[in-house]
Amino acid sequence: MAHAGSTTPRPAAAVTVPRQRVATPGAGRVAIVSASVGAGHDGAAAQLARRLAAHGFAVDRFDLLELLPARLGRAVQEGYHRMLVRAPWAYQRIYAGTERAGGGGPVARALLRAAEDRVLHALPPDTGAVVSTYPGASRVLGNLRLKGRLGVPVLTYLTDFSVHPLWVADGVDVHLAAHAVPAAQARAAGARDVRVCGPVTGPRFRPCDAQGRHDARARFGLPQHSPLALLVAGSWGVGPVRKVAHELRDCGAAVPVVVCGRNEALAGRLRADGIEHAYGWVEDMPGLMHAADVLVQNAGGLTSLEAFASGLPVASYRCIPGHGLTNAAALDEAGVSVWVRDPADLKAVLCDLIDGPPGRQQRARGLALFDRPQDEGPAAEIARVHRSGLADRSRYPAARRHPGPRRLATTAAAAAAVWACAVGTGMATSYDGPGLAHAIGHGLDLDGLSAHDSRTGVHHP
Structure with missing residues (x-):
């Protein structure tokens, strides 16, 4: 999940991200397949596209949810959101179950198979490599590679520090990781070619000096001489945000500045609680980070x-x-974040991070993630894989014939029927409603068992 929040309310999240093309002739063409689930997957896709364009590539972006049949993308998005808000226990059970077991459910496989043709035919014929920033997209692309229907390299960019086994997809040629910790987790899950290439963020996210900090606080009307704790909860503002905001205020270590994303109702409740600096969607997140002393x-x-x-x-x-819990553990292992497990430790940890040696050490480790030559970043790795694929097309299988429209229509109709039953029932006591929506959207079985992970390309049939 990604940042969220705003002085100006942002419209409700659309189901799809419009296809975007950066028509820069020269190096070749790369396609990026993401998903508008939260904002983190799309955010990574946008930054990869920006960097690839700077390398001279033409870039096409696609939203997997937009390419699902029968307009099922909205069901995936809304079901996942509803489950995180109304039944987080169900999400935890599914997530944990899929870490332990293998094999995908028949409904999940049918839905992802139904997306294969749409994904394949969305790709321009001169595409030289495809990058996924979402586990479901990796499965679809990997299956196309394994079937010989996609004849160019496929890469997965791991957007999180923790790597759920579903990220490692059979058929994917290369997995790109931001750090050695997620790289090791990907290898343990079965990925063969894993490359550490650093994270991707927007160019405005960089350190500022004292004047920049003063100006940022003035723009947001924040106190100039108090330590500030910036509390974020993703683009949907989920989790016990209200409780944490009160704990931050009451512990006395810092003034809470809360970003609630598209959850404007939550921002309103916080302001009514006396949390003065509570925002919805914030366009100037770099500015808020410059103003703050610590991020929670x-x-x-x-x-x-x-x-x-x-x-x-x-x-x-x-x-x-x-993923919130596993990311916290992975970030803590990497030494770039502190995982506060006991509320009694909150004040001491914040004080150490704001004005103590642990904070200075952590800042140095975080900045070191971005301290690498231009030719070692994610875009450079994608370019290398792109070149290797173009240089040796003979090693990729020939494309296979596109199945007839009747077969696709049948699969889509079956998936649509399942979705109508699953999402229409609302939240019940088991994995109907949002639980099933999330399970299918991520390629999981209905009882919380893990999907068959996908792994490696663009010959069109």
């Missing part, structure tokens, strides 16, 4: 990377289930 987060996604790039120390606290 609960998901460990893109916002944490942006804080590292800004020289802002990070604490993980009261994390959301699933």
Whole structure:
């Protein structure tokens, strides 16, 4: 999940991210497939596209949810959101179950198979490599590679510090990791070619001087001489945000500045509680990070990377289930964030991070993630794989014939029927409603068993 928040309310999240093309002739063409689930996957895709364009590539971006049949993308997005808000225990159970077991459910496989043709035919014929920033997209692309229907390299860019086994997809040629910790987890999950290439964030996320800090606080109307703790909860503002905001205020270590993303109702409740600096969607997140002394987060996604790039120390606290907990553990292992497990430790940890040796050490480790030559970053690795694929096309299987429209329509109709039953029932006591929505959207079985992970390309049939 990514950062969120705003002085100007942002429209409700659309189901799809419009296809974007950067028509820069020269190096070749790369496609990026993401998903508008939260904001972190799309945020990584946008930054990869920017960097690839700077390398001379033409870049096409696609949203996997947009390419699902029968407009099922909205069901995936809304179901996942509803489950995180109303039944986080169900998400934790599914997430933990899929870490332990293998094999995908038949409904999940059918849905992802139904997306294969749409993904394949969305790719321009001169595409030289495809990059996934979402586990479901990796599965679809990997399956196309394994079937010989996609004839160019496929890469997965791991957006999180923790790597769920679903990230490692059979058929994917290369997995790109921001740090040695996620790289090791990817290898343990079965990935063969894993390359550490550093994180990607926007260019405005960088350290500032004392004047920049003063100006940022003035723009947001924040106190100039008090320590500030920036509390973020992803683009949807999920988790026990209200409780944490009160704990931050009451512990006395820092003034809470809360970003609630698209959850404007939560921002309103916080202001009614007396939390003066509570925002919805914030366009100027670099400015807020320049104003703050420490970041408190609960998901460990893109916002944490942006804080590292800004020289802002990070604490993980009261994390959301699933990837929030595993990201907190991985960030803590890497030494770039502190995981506060006991509320009694909150004040002491914040004081250490704001004005103590632990904070200075963590800032240095976070900034070091971005301290690498231009030719060692993610875009450079993608360019290398692109070149290797173009140089040796003979090693990729020939494309296979596109199945007839009747077969696709049948699969889509079956998936649509399942979705209608699953999402329409609302939240029940088991894995119907949002639980099933998330399970299918990520390629999971209905009982919380893990999907068959996908792994390696663009010959069109």
